[in-house]
Amino acid sequence: MIRLENVTKFYQTPHGRKYVLRDVNLEIPSGVNVAILGINGSGKSTLLRLLGGIDSPNSGKISIDMDISWPMGLAGGLQGSMSGRDNAKFVCRIFGDSYEEMQERVVQIEEFAELEKYFDMPVKTYSSGMKSKIKLAISVAFDFDCYLFDELGSVGDALFRKKTETLFANKEGNANFIIVSHNLNELIHDCHRAIVLHQGELRSFDSVIEGVNYYYEVTGAPKKAAILKQLEAKET
Amino acid sequence: MALKHRSPFQVFRSVIFALLVRELKTRFGRWRLGYVWAVLEPMMMIIILALVMTYLRGREPWFNIPVPVFIGIGFLLYNFWQSLAMRAAGAISSNDGLFGYRQVKPYDTVFARAILETIIVVFVAAILVWLADWFFNLGVAIYDPLRAMLVFILLVGFSYGLGLIIAVFGALQPEFAKVIPMVSRPMLFISGVMFPLAVVPENLQPYLLWNPLLHAIEQMRFSLYPQYPAEKTSLMFLAGSALVTLAAGHIVYQAKRHKLIAS
Numbered sequence: 001m002i003r004l005e006n007v008t009k010f011y012q013t014p015h016g017r018k019y020v021l022r023d024v025n026l027e028i029p030s031g032v033n034v035a036i037l038g039i040n041g042s043g044k045s046t047l048l049r050l051l052g053g054i055d056s057p058n059s060g061k062i063s064i065d066m067d068i069s070w071p072m073g074l075a076g077g078l079q080g081s082m083s084g085r086d087n088a089k090f091v092c093r094i095f096g097d098s099y100e101e102m103q104e105r106v107v108q109i110e111e112f113a114e115l116e117k118y119f120d121m122p123v124k125t126y127s128s129g130m131k132s133k134i135k136l137a138i139s140v141a142f143d144f145d146c147y148l149f150d151e152l153g154s155v156g157d158a159l160f161r162k163k164t165e166t167l168f169a170n171k172e173g174n175a176n177f178i179i180v181s182h183n184l185n186e187l188i189h190d191c192h193r194a195i196v197l198h199q200g201e202l203r204s205f206d207s208v209i210e211g212v213n214y215y216y217e218v219t220g221a222p223k224k225a226a227i228l229k230q231l232e233a234k235e236t
Numbered sequence: 237m238a239l240k241h242r243s244p245f246q247v248f249r250s251v252i253f254a255l256l257v258r259e260l261k262t263r264f265g266r267w268r269l270g271y272v273w274a275v276l277e278p279m280m281m282i283i284i285l286a287l288v289m290t291y292l293r294g295r296e297p298w299f300n301i302p303v304p305v306f307i308g309i310g311f312l313l314y315n316f317w318q319s320l321a322m323r324a325a326g327a328i329s330s331n332d333g334l335f336g337y338r339q340v341k342p343y344d345t346v347f348a349r350a351i352l353e354t355i356i357v358v359f360v361a362a363i364l365v366w367l368a369d370w371f372f373n374l375g376v377a378i379y380d381p382l383r384a385m386l387v388f389i390l391l392v393g394f395s396y397g398l399g400l401i402i403a404v405f406g407a408l409q410p411e412f413a414k415v416i417p418m419v420s421r422p423m424l425f426i427s428g429v430m431f432p433l434a435v436v437p438e439n440l441q442p443y444l445l446w447n448p449l450l451h452a453i454e455q456m457r458f459s460l461y462p463q464y465p466a467e468k469t470s471l472m473f474l475a476g477s478a479l480v481t482l483a484a485g486h487i488v489y490q491a492k493r494h495k496l497i498a499s
Contacts, residue, residue: 054336067239078333079333091337094250096247142239
């Protein structure tokens with residue numbers, strides 16, 4: 001369970017305070033996948049950073065009673081001059097692994113990431129798909145109850161995606177995720193609930209379809225035919 | 237494998253260790269001689285400077301301290317202070333990709349770099365003492381080892397406090413990092429590295445004595461050679477400076493820590 005009580009978060013800009021969240025109350029039960037929707041700059045990443053404990057709110061309280069991952073996004077999390085293996089070891093070490101635990105976990109990460117010889121090459125030589133793969137592989141080597149994905153992209157090829165899905169379906173204790181993505185198809189397919197962020201306000205929906213509809217409403221974005229079709233299919 | 241639930245101190249300890257390994261790998265991992273460079277680099281600098289200064293001054297010692305040892309002590313401490321300040325200046329900005337892991341705080345990156353510099357200087361000092369005493373037969377004996385240790389610890393405190401201040405401002409204002417070498421290089425000439433304070437004209441001494449690094453270097457020489465005139469410098473001044481920079485560094489960090497992560 002994740003609970004936000006009267007959470008306010010703003011950034012100081014030359015034009016005054018820019019509110020990302022204004023007095024937000026929210027409860028996310030464990031065991032559901034949540035989609036976060038909103039236009040660029042609406043505070044989706046900030047919300048994930050708050051949930052991941054990287055950033056703290058200006059006022060209000062966030063209580064989380066489960067093991068939550070770090071937010072995984074396109075930027076950050078890896079050290080370009082180190083190899084994938086050394087990056088994996090770094091994360092194992094900060095999570096307090098003993099030497100034996102680290103060895104075991106790195107083998108797991110190497111197998112899952114499927115990077116072959118690239119696993120021992122500097123991360124700066126990786127393509128963005130490979131970076132996403134190693135980030136995902138490192139995080140799933142730890143048993144989090146909840147994973148935070150921040151536009152990690154469609155990780156790798158179809159095969160890899162299949163493997164990830166199976167892994168999430170089989171993970172002990174029901175691992176779930178909170179995801180920011182611009183791929184609405186994927187969100188509708190994977191998630192149970194939606195949160196829409198718009199101009200500092202947060203609205204929570206019990207179904208992704210309602211959330212997507214509201215998102216279209218407030219942003220005025222043109223609906224795409226493919227998504228409409230999927231919405232209809234799900235409704236009936 | 238289940239996740240461990242650890243105390244903040246345990247987390248801090250494991251993060252420092254992870255950062256130390258990372259620092260060693262990225263700094264020295266790509267060279268053939270690898271970690272040997274960590275010690276070799278500052279050592280070569282000290283030896284070369286000591287040789288040049290000995291050549292310039294001749295063999296006449298400074299107050300019973302052989303010239304190479306005199307220069308060695310001064311430059312070793314100066315070099316430690318300078319590299320800690322320089323390393324600290326970039327510590328936060330060059331690790332900002334890692335703050336996505338909530339265990340890693342900007343503070344830890346500065347701390348880890350300071351530890352690494354301290355370990356390096358201890359190794360270099362040990363090797364140099366051994367070289368000077370056994371190999372070059374310069375007769376280095378540490379007359380007052382406790383005092384020498386205290387001087388070193390106070391210098392570490394002073395440098396770390398300063399490094400923390402530099403790290404915070406360097407991260408918030410990258411131009412600040414450019415100023416550091418401009419200030420730290422001239423310090424080589426006013427910190428008593430090349431000559432003792434006693435040969436500086438009396439009327440200039442009070443100005444130089446505002447520099448804590450001078451106190452550290454002179455006091456260190458005094459700890460090794462009790463006949464060395466160091467009565468104008470004091471451990472108290474060094475301790476006071478360390479207290480001031482440490483307090484200021486932690487206050488500045490505490491005040492700005494949220495800004496450091498929100499990039």
